[in-house]
Amino acid sequence: MPQPGSFLSLGEEQRLHRNSASEQSSKSTDGVYGDIPASFSGRSNRNCERMTRNDYEELENEVLKYFDKKFYFRPPLQDWKLPEPSKIFVADGWKELRLQQLKTELNNVKSKLDLYNLNDWHKHTRAMNKAGEIQWKLRNELEPEFLTQAWCKFYENAMSFILVTPVVVINECLNSVHLCEAPGAFITSLNHYLKLHNPGIKWKWLATTLNPYYEGNPLSCMINDDRFILQTLESWNFGLDDTGNLMDVKNMLHLAKEAAGMGDVLLVTADGSIDCQENPGEQESIVSSLHYCEAVSALHILAKGGSFLLKMFTMYEHETVCLMFLLCCSFTTVQVFKPATSKEGNSEVYVVCLEYRGKDFMEPWLEVLRKHFGPELPDKAMFPQTSIPQDFLDQLYDCTSMFKNLQTDVIETNIRVYERGRTRGEAHKMKKLRYLIADHFMKTYDMQKLSESDEVVGKSKLKKTMTLNMDPRAEEGSFSDRRKKSKLEPLQLLEVLKEELDSMAVKWPFSDDVKHLQFPPCVDGFKLQVGKPVKTVDSSKFCLGRLLRIRNQVREIARNYIHPSPSIESYVQTSPSLPNGISCENEVAANLNEESELSQKFRKAYPRRNLTILNYKEKLWTSLESGNEEAEINAFWDIMDAFDMMWREDNLLLQGYPMLTQFNVGIVYMLCHLFDEVEFVKPIKEDFAVQFIGFRQWNPKMRSFLEEVDSTIEKLRSEGCNQTVLSLFPINMLCERYSSSSKAEGESYEQPHKREDGSGQSKKLDDCDNTFYKCVTEVNHLCVKEQVSDIIASILEQQRHSSI
Numbered sequence: 001m002p003q004p005g006s007f008l009s010l011g012e013e014q015r016l017h018r019n020s021a022s023e024q025s026s027k028s029t030d031g032v033y034g035d036i037p038a039s040f041s042g043r044s045n046r047n048c049e050r051m052t053r054n055d056y057e058e059l060e061n062e063v064l065k066y067f068d069k070k071f072y073f074r075p076p077l078q079d080w081k082l083p084e085p086s087k088i089f090v091a092d093g094w095k096e097l098r099l100q101q102l103k104t105e106l107n108n109v110k111s112k113l114d115l116y117n118l119n120d121w122h123k124h125t126r127a128m129n130k131a132g133e134i135q136w137k138l139r140n141e142l143e144p145e146f147l148t149q150a151w152c153k154f155y156e157n158a159m160s161f162i163l164v165t166p167v168v169v170i171n172e173c174l175n176s177v178h179l180c181e182a183p184g185a186f187i188t189s190l191n192h193y194l195k196l197h198n199p200g201i202k203w204k205w206l207a208t209t210l211n212p213y214y215e216g217n218p219l220s221c222m223i224n225d226d227r228f229i230l231q232t233l234e235s236w237n238f239g240l241d242d243t244g245n246l247m248d249v250k251n252m253l254h255l256a257k258e259a260a261g262m263g264d265v266l267l268v269t270a271d272g273s274i275d276c277q278e279n280p281g282e283q284e285s286i287v288s289s290l291h292y293c294e295a296v297s298a299l300h301i302l303a304k305g306g307s308f309l310l311k312m313f314t315m316y317e318h319e320t321v322c323l324m325f326l327l328c329c330s331f332t333t334v335q336v337f338k339p340a341t342s343k344e345g346n347s348e349v350y351v352v353c354l355e356y357r358g359k360d361f362m363e364p365w366l367e368v369l370r371k372h373f374g375p376e377l378p379d380k381a382m383f384p385q386t387s388i389p390q391d392f393l394d395q396l397y398d399c400t401s402m403f404k405n406l407q408t409d410v411i412e413t414n415i416r417v418y419e420r421g422r423t424r425g426e427a428h429k430m431k432k433l434r435y436l437i438a439d440h441f442m443k444t445y446d447m448q449k450l451s452e453s454d455e456v457v458g459k460s461k462l463k464k465t466m467t468l469n470m471d472p473r474a475e476e477g478s479f480s481d482r483r484k485k486s487k488l489e490p491l492q493l494l495e496v497l498k499e500e501l502d503s504m505a506v507k508w509p510f511s512d513d514v515k516h517l518q519f520p521p522c523v524d525g526f527k528l529q530v531g532k533p534v535k536t537v538d539s540s541k542f543c544l545g546r547l548l549r550i551r552n553q554v555r556e557i558a559r560n561y562i563h564p565s566p567s568i569e570s571y572v573q574t575s576p577s578l579p580n581g582i583s584c585e586n587e588v589a590a591n592l593n594e595e596s597e598l599s600q601k602f603r604k605a606y607p608r609r610n611l612t613i614l615n616y617k618e619k620l621w622t623s624l625e626s627g628n629e630e631a632e633i634n635a636f637w638d639i640m641d642a643f644d645m646m647w648r649e650d651n652l653l654l655q656g657y658p659m660l661t662q663f664n665v666g667i668v669y670m671l672c673h674l675f676d677e678v679e680f681v682k683p684i685k686e687d688f689a690v691q692f693i694g695f696r697q698w699n700p701k702m703r704s705f706l707e708e709v710d711s712t713i714e715k716l717r718s719e720g721c722n723q724t725v726l727s728l729f730p731i732n733m734l735c736e737r738y739s740s741s742s743k744a745e746g747e748s749y750e751q752p753h754k755r756e757d758g759s760g761q762s763k764k765l766d767d768c769d770n771t772f773y774k775c776v777t778e779v780n781h782l783c784v785k786e787q788v789s790d791i792i793a794s795i796l797e798q799q800r801h802s803s804i
């Protein structure tokens with residue numbers, strides 16, 4: 001038997017886990033490839049001849065070691081015991097010196113990377129990545145659904161441990177919950193695993209993550225790819241406040257309640273991470289509250305006997321030491337695993353917890369843990385240092401030092417090779433090793449192709465799904481470069497942002513200046529979503545993230561560093577203005593100003609129709625910063641009031657109405673169905689409008705839904721519960737679901753919502769929905785760019801004046 005806390009050899013691991021990947025693959029037990037490495041035979045025979053048997057053996061050992069980065073915690077016979085619940089979070093924080101020493105050693109090595117250019121360094125480590133060929137091979141040979149690095153890592157975990165418990169196999173039923181799961185590759189990976197290994201199992205899943213459609217969530221905290229989420233919206237729970245933030249206890253309990261509705265949950269995964277690039281040395285402290293929330297959520301959601309997979313990094317601080325101890329006492333076995341497809345130069349590991357002791361057993365502790373659930377952990381330690389057994393600390397030390405040594409060895413080697421360049425021999429060996437590792441992955445994990453009908457969404461459908469913010473995060477120079485940038489004087493930073501903005505090509509995509517659209521007279525599929533009010537629009541499904549980021553940075557400078565200028569601060573106004581002298585029966589506000597070029601044109605085009613103009617130009621854009629909710633709701637009421645006075649055939653000009661949030665876009669979408677025709681007009685600088693022609697009169701269904709929206713807003717306001725209406729339609733109704741370019745003529749897709757009025761129109765309607773999304777986003781891009789350029793110009797102008 002292995003020693004307590006030992007680093008298991010492959011054979012020992014197999015004996016302990018009969019179902020483990022190593023045993024499932026008959027080829028992996030005696031030598032990776034038998035006498036002659038099979039993977040050499042097809043390729044590069046010439047090079048193969050130059051290698052000796054010793055070379056092969058050396059490579060073979062390296063391959064085996066590469067797949068065997070595991071640590072197994074061995075509790076004493078009587079099991080480790082949790083301290084009394086009354087001792088939780090009462091003792092002062094503490095440090096374990098041996099672990100702190102490891103932290104210093106690791107950070108010393110990591111800090112050597114500060115001076116390297118990030119792009120160059122990543123290029124180098126990609127070339128040095130021994131697992132670099134695995135994804136390529138998988139994609140080529142199996143084309144799995146939504147293949148990503150996370151897909152591979154989950155698959156390795158599933159194949160290496162009994163995550164899917166025997167009870168699941170016997171009952172042929174699995175309910176799983178996935179925390180911090182965007183973009184969703186763990187789910188498609190689990191599906192692949194289940195379809196190959198337990199095809200009869202009835203599987204239900206539920207996932208949560210920071211909501212990519214909640215406009216208050218910054219894009220930098222989320223993964224840019226929402227294609228899978230968009231196609232599986234029904235299975236995502238974004239919490240009580242719709243932010244998807246798991247570090248809110250109400251959201252966690254809301255999720256736990258929905259999960260309980262599925263039946264016993266026997267698998268929970270938690271893959272949360274936070275961008276720590278600005279402070280890599282403190283990664284562990286930055287993510288510790290997220291890990292706490294993930295683990296405590298799992299303890300609330302899992303049924304007795306269930307499995308929990310948690311992504312973690314280092315384990316040097318009391319927060320993580322206590323969390324690991326909590327897990328070791330809550331599950332029968334706990335192991336730490338670094339998958340072959342997890343980059344060797346980072347600290348990422350997976351904690352695999354099997355056989356949960358159950359909520360009933362844990363409830364006295366859970367009651368206290370719930371109280372401390374949140375984005376900030378208390379400054380006290382979860383458990384007193386004296387209550388953590390020495391035996392556990394020793395094993396944790398062995399575990400962390402093993403993973404630390406693996407990481408620092410790789411970083412040191414990478415630095416050495418980066419400095420002096422790779423020799424031909426090294427490059428050749430690396431090529432072989434990459435090939436062998438990919439081959440070993442395929443054989444050991446018994447990788448096979450899945451038919452598309454067995455996939456969750458279907459890869460062809462996913463490929464065609466549109467997403468706006470897919471551009472990879474632009475890496476900007478080295479860590480030191482970015483530090484310098486963050487220390488730039490506001491005006492210097494403004495110049496940098498101006499350059500970035502100018503380099504972005506944004507143009508009107510249609511041949512005519514006006515895009516005409518026609519919608520059917522009624523829309524179905526309303527879904528009123530309530531949640532936390534959006535104070536500042538930090539992300540939007542209707543605008544490029546990069547543009548919004550620049551816009552918000554510029555606004556920040558304008559607000560914090562520059563004296564408020566009238567052009568920036570005076571916009572905070574919630575009523576629309578009505579241009580002077582217009583034949584408008586609905587005087588919503590008496591604030592009259594000059595008629596704009598756009599409205600003059602519109603009036604000339606339809607001289608005999610009664611025209612209502614609601615002009616938010618230069619008002620709502622900025623009020624987004626100083627209270628988006630208030631501005632949105634006031635505008636909603638204005639629009640409703642205007643409708644009360646409208647007659648059949650009347651026209652409406654909605655000017656400067658911001659379309660960055662689901663709520664506002666939902667209103668515009670609704671309006672589109674109330675008029676015979678809709679025109680999106682190419683913006684003139686920041687001035688833009690949507691023209692609605694020929695009021696059709698109210699459809700009773702739409703009317704009653706809007707009344708419901710109205711009364712819900714009133715109710716939430718009177719309750720003072722910090723909740724508001726966030727959207728009127730599911731997001732997948734408002735955006736382009738499929739790329740029009742990839743859609744073949746006559747091809748139809750399964751619709752997430754049904755139209756009321758006859759099947760003959762369905763293709764036409766889809767096209768008009770897709771164009772609607774395009775119109776909204778393109779108008780936003782043009783206007784946001786203009787608006788930001790204007791603010792930059794006015795700030796620079798102001799500075800010039802003040803320096804004269």
Ligand SMILES: C[S@@+](CC[C@H](N)C(=O)[O-])C[C@H]1O[C@@H](n2cnc3c(N)ncnc32)[C@H](O)[C@@H]1O
Pocket residue numbers: 148150151179180181182183184185186187208209210221222223244245246247271272273274290
């Ligand atoms: C590495 S990704 C998960 C990848 C995923 N397992 C997959 O297979 O595609 C980490 C995720 O954690 C999410 N996350 C970070 N902080 C969160 C929080 N407070 N609440 C919910 N999700 C969070 C991020 O938005 C991101 O989507």
